[in-house]
Amino acid sequence: MVEPERVLHSVMVIAFERKGVIEPDLKIIRAVLSELRLNQEHATDALDHIRQFRGDGDWSGKRESILGVAISRIEEGISEGLLSNSGITGALKRLIEATEVGSDSADADDPLAAFEEEDEASDLAALEFEDAGSSRGEQEAADTEFSIDESSESAGDDLEDIDPFELLEAGAKSESSDSQDGGYTDPLDALMEDDEFEDGPEGSFSLSEDEPGASPGDDEVSEGDSKEDAASDADSIIDMYRMMLDTVWVDDLIDPSEMKLLTRKREELGISFETHLRLVREMLEDGE
Amino acid sequence: MKTPFRIALELAWSDGSMSKRGAMMLEQLGDAFDLSAQDRALVEDEFVAEELSDRIDRGSGTGADLLHLWLEQTLSELAREDIGAQIATIACAAVEAGLTKQGWKDGIRYASEMGLGDAFARAVWAEEEIHEVEGDVPQILIPLSEHLLG
Numbered sequence: 489m490v491e492p493e494r495v496l497h498s499v500m501v502i503a504f505e506r507k508g509v510i511e512p513d514l515k516i517i518r519a520v521l522s523e524l525r526l527n528q529e530h531a532t533d534a535l536d537h538i539r540q541f542r543g544d545g546d547w548s549g550k551r552e553s554i555l556g557v558a559i560s561r562i563e564e565g566i567s568e569g570l571l572s573n574s575g576i577t578g579a580l581k582r583l584i585e586a587t588e589v590g591s592d593s594a595d596a597d598d599p600l601a602a603f604e605e606e607d608e609a610s611d612l613a614a615l616e617f618e619d620a621g622s623s624r625g626e627q628e629a630a631d632t633e634f635s636i637d638e639s640s641e642s643a644g645d646d647l648e649d650i651d652p653f654e655l656l657e658a659g660a661k662s663e664s665s666d667s668q669d670g671g672y673t674d675p676l677d678a679l680m681e682d683d684e685f686e687d688g689p690e691g692s693f694s695l696s697e698d699e700p701g702a703s704p705g706d707d708e709v710s711e712g713d714s715k716e717d718a719a720s721d722a723d724s725i726i727d728m729y730r731m732m733l734d735t736v737w738v739d740d741l742i743d744p745s746e747m748k749l750l751t752r753k754r755e756e757l758g759i760s761f762e763t764h765l766r767l768v769r770e771m772l773e774d775g776e
Numbered sequence: 777m778k779t780p781f782r783i784a785l786e787l788a789w790s791d792g793s794m795s796k797r798g799a800m801m802l803e804q805l806g807d808a809f810d811l812s813a814q815d816r817a818l819v820e821d822e823f824v825a826e827e828l829s830d831r832i833d834r835g836s837g838t839g840a841d842l843l844h845l846w847l848e849q850t851l852s853e854l855a856r857e858d859i860g861a862q863i864a865t866i867a868c869a870a871v872e873a874g875l876t877k878q879g880w881k882d883g884i885r886y887a888s889e890m891g892l893g894d895a896f897a898r899a900v901w902a903e904e905e906i907h908e909v910e911g912d913v914p915q916i917l918i919p920l921s922e923h924l925l926g
Contacts, residue, residue, distance in 0.1 A: 491874070741874040747902040761903050772877055 492524040493739040495565035497534035498558035499580065502587055504538065505555060508545065516579060523576050524565075537738045541731065550728040557735050557749065559584050564745055725757050730767050737771075777882040777923045779889045780850065780916060781811060785823045787843040795837025801847050808851055809890055819889075853914040860895040862917055863887055865908040867899035870924035875900065879924050886920045 499520045504510050512535050521531055541547060547554045562584060566577050732753060736746040754764055778786070784805050788798035806816055853859060867887075870879060880900065887896035899906045913921050 740876050743874055744871055747871055751902045765897060772881055
């Protein structure tokens with residue numbers, strides 16, 4: 489069973505990536521914190537980890553894997569009933585959906601664009617989504633309105649700078665405008681467009697020399713450079729897997745679902761069990 | 777967490793002194809575990825630092841009798857066909873309960889000392905399907921089980 493701390497951590501990861509920056513006070517995070525019956529210390533722990541590894545948002549080029557783990561955890565948290573409030577689960581599902589769809593979705597098709605904050609600041613405890621009324625097919629039928637009770641929230645909280653789904657609006661705006669004015673760029677764009685191993689931003693890697701996303705200069709790459717690239721790719725795979733290890737053990741506990749996830753990743757990435765054990769050992773030694 | 781060799785050391789020194797017979801049994805255990813000199817030195821150094829450095833009492837090495845009983849049972853259990861499955865079962869249960877980093881470190885050290893590290897690791901990391909076994913936990917695995925499962 490996935491631990492509540494990990495679900496919170498995962499929600500923060502997804503929300504920050506969707507937002508493009510780290511904003512601990514996002515209302516969705518506070519709502520999940522309350523729903524999971526966790527305290528601020530848990531949030532701080534997760535935040536520390538995210539700040540440590542997120543960097544400027546590319547997670548050292550392993551963003552896709554990180555997001556994959558986070559999404560899996562959130563979905564598991566929902567399926568196991570850790571998150572039962574229909575409003576929260578609906579919002580998270582849409583957030584996941586938007587994250588998975590990424591830049592492939594046009595603005596009009598972005599299910600998250602359907603969310604608007606109806607009551608801006610009257611009560612932090614009440615989050616409401618309202619269907620924007622646009623035609624979005626089946627996605628608009630459900631989850632169009634809900635509320636979340638957060639009786640523990642104090643009335644004195646700073647409400648103005650907490651827009652629960654500002655992140656969603658930002659994402660929607662970017663998709664409609666980034667090609668025009670070069671403004672906000674959805675930080676998930678590169679991730680969502682590319683396969684796990686495709687060339688991408690600095691720090692990413694490729695397992696195939698025939699990747700369509702290869703850079704213009706690839707034609708000039710010498711054989712020696714190719715070997716270096718291959719070695720670099722292998723290092724990147726190892727680095728990515730190591731980061732996954734760090735991530736799944738962020739709360740000092742590892743559970744069966746995470747074991748299975750790591751096993752699957754080892755198979756996908758071609759990482760031997762011996763290498764895995766070495767990485768575990770190194771990670772633990774680094775932590776000492 | 778005390779490893780099997782550490783437990784044996786404490787038994788051998790239980791009255792304040794270790795007899796030659798006790799020392800010979802430790803050698804026997806080290807051989808049975810195929811314990812490297814380096815790993816053995818690590819355990820012994822820890823034991824000396826934690827147990828013997830401030831000790832002033834002196835015994836007659838009667839711990840050898842306790843060690844003898846423990847050693848016989850241990851070697852018998854290590855010869856069981858299902859010992860790998862037994863430790864894998866504990867490992868799986870530990871993961872189900874939520875395995876901490878320290879739990880992993882302690883568990884793999886304990887298991888590795890007996891030559892069962894691979895069985896433990898593969899069970900923990902779901903590297904292969906584990907057929908859990910039922911029945912009494914072998915005596916030598918009880919400290920591990922209690923440490924990881926409470």
